[in-house]
Amino acid sequence: ALLEDQLRQLPLPIVPAFRAGDGVRAVSFDATGDVLSTADAARVAEMFPQTTVANAGKVLHGGAPLAQRPSGKRVAVLFSGGPAPGGHNVVVGLKQMLGSDNLLLGVRGGPKGLLNGRLEPVTDADVAKIRNSGGFDYLGTDRTKIKTAEQFAKVREVAVKNALDAIVIIGGDDSNTNAAVLAEELFANVHADGRGVQVIGVPKTIDGDLQLGDLLPISFGFDTATRIYAEMVGNILQDSRSSLKYWHFVKLMGRAASHVTLEVALQAKPAITLISEEIAAKKLSLADIIEQIAQTVVSRAAKGIHHGVLLVPEGLIEFVPEVKSLIDALNEVLAHADGFAALDEAAKRAFVAGKLDAAHAALFASLPEYIQDMLLADRDSHGNLQLSLIPTEQLLVDMTRARLKQIDAKIPFATQCHFFGYEGRCGAPTLFDAAYTLNLGLTAGALILAGKTGYMASIGNLFGGGVPLAIPLAGLLNIERRHGSEAVVIEKALVNIDAPAMQYFVSRRAEWAQADLFASPGPRQFWGPVASQVPLSVALNRKADD
Numbered sequence: 001a002l003l004e005d006q007l008r009q010l011p012l013p014i015v016p017a018f019r020a021g022d023g024v025r026a027v028s029f030d031a032t033g034d035v036l037s038t039a040d041a042a043r044v045a046e047m048f049p050q051t052t053v054a055n056a057g058k059v060l061h062g063g064a065p066l067a068q069r070p071s072g073k074r075v076a077v078l079f080s081g082g083p084a085p086g087g088h089n090v091v092v093g094l095k096q097m098l099g100s101d102n103l104l105l106g107v108r109g110g111p112k113g114l115l116n117g118r119l120e121p122v123t124d125a126d127v128a129k130i131r132n133s134g135g136f137d138y139l140g141t142d143r144t145k146i147k148t149a150e151q152f153a154k155v156r157e158v159a160v161k162n163a164l165d166a167i168v169i170i171g172g173d174d175s176n177t178n179a180a181v182l183a184e185e186l187f188a189n190v191h192a193d194g195r196g197v198q199v200i201g202v203p204k205t206i207d208g209d210l211q212l213g214d215l216l217p218i219s220f221g222f223d224t225a226t227r228i229y230a231e232m233v234g235n236i237l238q239d240s241r242s243s244l245k246y247w248h249f250v251k252l253m254g255r256a257a258s259h260v261t262l263e264v265a266l267q268a269k270p271a272i273t274l275i276s277e278e279i280a281a282k283k284l285s286l287a288d289i290i291e292q293i294a295q296t297v298v299s300r301a302a303k304g305i306h307h308g309v310l311l312v313p314e315g316l317i318e319f320v321p322e323v324k325s326l327i328d329a330l331n332e333v334l335a336h337a338d339g340f341a342a343l344d345e346a347a348k349r350a351f352v353a354g355k356l357d358a359a360h361a362a363l364f365a366s367l368p369e370y371i372q373d374m375l376l377a378d379r380d381s382h383g384n385l386q387l388s389l390i391p392t393e394q395l396l397v398d399m400t401r402a403r404l405k406q407i408d409a410k411i412p413f414a415t416q417c418h419f420f421g422y423e424g425r426c427g428a429p430t431l432f433d434a435a436y437t438l439n440l441g442l443t444a445g446a447l448i449l450a451g452k453t454g455y456m457a458s459i460g461n462l463f464g465g466g467v468p469l470a471i472p473l474a475g476l477l478n479i480e481r482r483h484g485s486e487a488v489v490i491e492k493a494l495v496n497i498d499a500p501a502m503q504y505f506v507s508r509r510a511e512w513a514q515a516d517l518f519a520s521p522g523p524r525q526f527w528g529p530v531a532s533q534v535p536l537s538v539a540l541n542r543k544a545d546d
C-alpha cells in the first residue's frame with residue numbers, strides 16, 4: 001500500500017499551455033498549418049460531410065487561455081478496445097480540466113456500455129484512487145463497433161437521456177474510427193434545441209500502430225508495455241545464457257505492426273528478431289524465414305552456443321506474402337459461408353479446403369491443424385484476425401526443428417515457447433505514459449471546453465515540454481477491405497523499414513546473432529536516472545528539430 005500511495009502522489013509535468021498556478025487552465029485552439037487528408041479524401045468527404053467541412057483537415061494547437069470558459073457541460077468518457085497502461089490518468093486529466101463546474105460521467109464496459117446507458121459520475125474520490133494506476137478496470141472496456149442505424153439511435157437516446165454535451169473515446173485505430181463516425185453522426189440535432197454532441201478521441205494502444213510522425217509520435221501504453229516485455233525478455237536472455245540449453249521463441253503482442261517487437265529488440269538485443277514489415281518488403285516465404293532461423297542456430301552451434309532467444313511479432317504470418325494471400329482468400333470464403341460457425345473444427349477445415357483454389361488449398365493443407373483452426377476462428381467485431389490466439393512461435397519451432405533434422409540431426413535444439421501480451425497491458429504506467437496520459441486527458445477536456453468535435457487529442461513537441469494538439473479524425477480515414485467488404489478505417493501505422501530505428505537494428509543484428517550481446521534492462525523505474533527514458537524507437541525516429 002505504501003508504494004501504491006507513493007505512486008499516486010508521483011508528481012507529473014503538465015505542458016506549459018495548461019499551467020496556471022497550482023491548477024490548470026482551458027485554452028483556445030488555432031490552426032498549426034498542417035492539413036491532413038488521405039488518398040480516399042473525396043469519398044470520405046461525401047461520407048463525413050459535416051466534420052469534413054467544420055474541421056477542414058486542419059491540425060490545431062492549444063495556446064492562449066480560453067476567453068470564456070463554459071460551465072455546466074456534461075461529458076461522458078469510455079475505454080474502448082484492449083487495455084493500455086495510463087488509461088486511468090486520461091480520466092484524471094479530463095476531470096481536472098473540466099473542473100467542478102462541469103460534470104464527468106464514466107461509461108461502464110466500453111462502447112457496449114454506452115449503448116446500454118451505463119453511465120455514472122466520476123467523483124473526486126475515484127480520481128484520487130486511480131491516479132497513476134495501470135489497467136482499465138476503473139470502468140472496464142470492450143470491442144463493440146458502433147455501426148448500425150439501430151446503434152446510432154441508441155447512442156442518441158442515451159445522449160438525450162443523460163443530457164450529454166460530449167463523449168470522449170479512449171481507444172486505438174478502430175476505436176478512433178468509431179469516434180470519427182460518431183462525431184459525424186452526432187454533429188447536430190441530437191437535443192431538442194438542435195445541438196449536437198461533441199466527440200473527441202484519445203490515442204491509446206500498446207501496439208504503437210496509431211502514430212503520425214511528429215503530430216503523434218506514439219500512442220499511450222506502448223512505453224510501459226514494451227518496458228515490461230523488455231524486462232521479461234532480458235530475464236529470459238540471462239536465463240538462457242545461465243542454463244545454456246534452451247532456445248526460447250517469444251511471440252510478442254502488437255497486432256499487425258511490429259513496433260512492439262522492434263522496441264523490445266532495441267532494448268534487449270536478442271539473437272534473432274523477425275520484423276513482419278521487412279519480411280513483406282523482401283517477399284520472404286515461410287521456408288525462407290525458417291532457413292534464416294536454422295542457419296543462425298547452426299552457426300551458433302558451431303561456436304558451441306546451443307541457446308538463444310528469438311522474438312516474433314504476433315502479426316508475422318499475415319505478412320508472409322503467400323500466407324497473406326491465403327488469409328485474404330479465406331476472408332472472402334468466410335464472409336459468404338452461412339452456418340460456418342456451427343460446424344466442428346474438422347468440418348470447417350474440409351469446407352474451406354473445397355472452396356479454395358489449388359495453390360491456396362495446398363498451402364492451407366501444409367499448415368499444422370493448430371494454425372489452420374486459428375485461421376478459421378471468428379474475426380473480432382472490427383474484422384481483424386485474432387492474432388494473439390495464433391501460436392506462431394510454436395509453428396516456427398516445429399518448422400525449424402524439421403529443417404534442422406535435414407541439415408544435421410545432431411545439432412541440439414531444445415526449445416521453450418512464450419507469448420508476452422496480456423501481462424504488459426495493465427502495468428502501472430511508466431513516468432512517460434503517466435505524464436503523457438494526464439496531458440492527453442487535459443487536452444481532451446480543453447477541446448471540449450473550446451467547443452471542438454471530430455478531433456483526436458495529441459501532444460506534440462514531446463521532447464521540448466509538450467504542446468496540446470488536435471488531429472482532425474476525418475483527415476485520417478481510408479477505405480479498406482475488411483471481412484469481405486469495404487470499410488472506413490484509420491490505417492494502422494506499420495514499422496517503416498527505412499526509418500532510423502529500424503536501420504539501427506539492421507546495423508546491429510548480425511553481431512547480436514553471433515554472440516550473447518544482450519541487455520537485461522530490469523524493471524521500469526519511477527525515480528532515478530533511467531526513469532524518464534522514452535521508447536528507443538521513438539527517440540531514434542524523432543526529427544532532430546523536435
Ligand code: FBP
Pocket residue numbers: 080081082083172173204205206207253254255387388425
Ligand atoms: P487494441 O489496442 O487495438 O485494442 O489492441 C490491443 C491488443 O492487445 C492487441 O495487441 C492484441 O492483438 C489484441 O488487443 C488482443 O485482443 P483481445 O484482448 O480481444 O484478446
